[in-house]
Amino acid sequence: MRVRVQEAAFDPGRELAGFARGRHDVGAVVSFTGVVRDTEGTLERMEIEHYPGMTEKAISAIVDEASARWSLLDAMVIHRHGTMAPGEVIMMVATASAHRAEAFASADFLMDYLKSRAPFWKKERRKDGTVWVAAKDEDEAALDRWSR
């Protein structure tokens, strides 16, 4: 299990290539990559602030919860902070398990919790001004899917 919080850019392809390879117990690997989106062409920069110390702890707790729910053979979370341009990779999650259902569910779970429970805040520098991204009700509602 690996958690990295960093300012530096990273290559999801290289990370996936090095994840859970050479093992004979892994049958399924799922990865998620989050990218700075700018559909309207008005975004200049995305700035991500975080809470050093708490961030790593919160992500590790989320990964631990996923490991308790599914037979995860490996998991990886990389999340950037600082300034990013449209098209740049923000973060990545990967999960490895014997079967596909567990790999999919655990990656989906990790994303839902990282979205609303890891201490990151996004600010958009747009041509017409600067705005903190608001949390969406649907992101909070997504967590209900996992209540047991």
Place this chain on the structure above:
Amino acid sequence: MRVRVQEAAFDPGRELAGFARGRHDVGAVVSFTGVVRDTEGTLERMEIEHYPGMTEKAISAIVDEASARWSLLDAMVIHRHGTMAPGEVIMMVATASAHRAEAFASADFLMDYLKSRAPFWKKERRKDGTVWVAAKDEDEAALDRWSR
């Protein structure tokens, strides 16, 4: 949208690195990688037979169906046939969309349908003999999740 059926090994990391990059409308990329599993240490080789001609058509139809259900900005399916050793990559799926829910659901959907509706057959060469992998009831049942 890209579909490749091939005997040659491929590197999922390199494929992910080249998938849906440099676009400003993509916010989420999900990938699935299927690996030859050998938990008991008794598998010597996996052999995958397919139906040339139908295979490409069937996969393309499944990708088209996914595109009709979700706002997919890009999708990729690579599936090998021939002989593979434990730990080798069998196949890969990737989907790109604006939001994470669509990327997850469409990749999950593609996997369920590739599993039971694309003409591939797996044969395991084990130390104690050779066996065709039987389709699982749960794989057929998984398709019901997507009936609308």
Place this chain on the structure above:
Amino acid sequence: MIDVLYFAWVRERIGLPKERVETGAATVAELVEELKAREERYAMAFADIASLRVALDQELAEFDAPLAGVREVAFFPPMTGG
């Protein structure tokens, strides 16, 4: 004349991957009966129809589907891709 293809253990039981068949069968099921009547290896391959799938011109079909205009019929076990 119609091309008949066999895959996986159907191919192994029948002992060949493909053959051209002269048939007057109106449906897949009728073709299966004709093939079963030929030889023991066909009878064995088609013994349990519920464990088989069929494709007509490379599209999945049912066993009661008509064969009119079909050029290629394929028989195989349930697929195990992914």
Place this chain on the structure above:
Amino acid sequence: MIDVLYFAWVRERIGLPKERVETGAATVAELVEELKAREERYAMAFADIASLRVALDQELAEFDAPLAGVREVAFFPPMTGG
């Protein structure tokens, strides 16, 4: 003495990322009331408590949680990671 941290627009409204606060507050809510009473910028930052989250020693908590033994309190808007 307790370390109080502010993030995102809470930090911007209050105008600093961190300060040490001398307080006798028994709960987070009482600490918030003390801070609001200080200056307009605090009153503005804490105007709508429903739009804020709090962490005690780097664990998410509720506003009625006790402060006894806590060394670090952080206030911030709902998180937007991923």
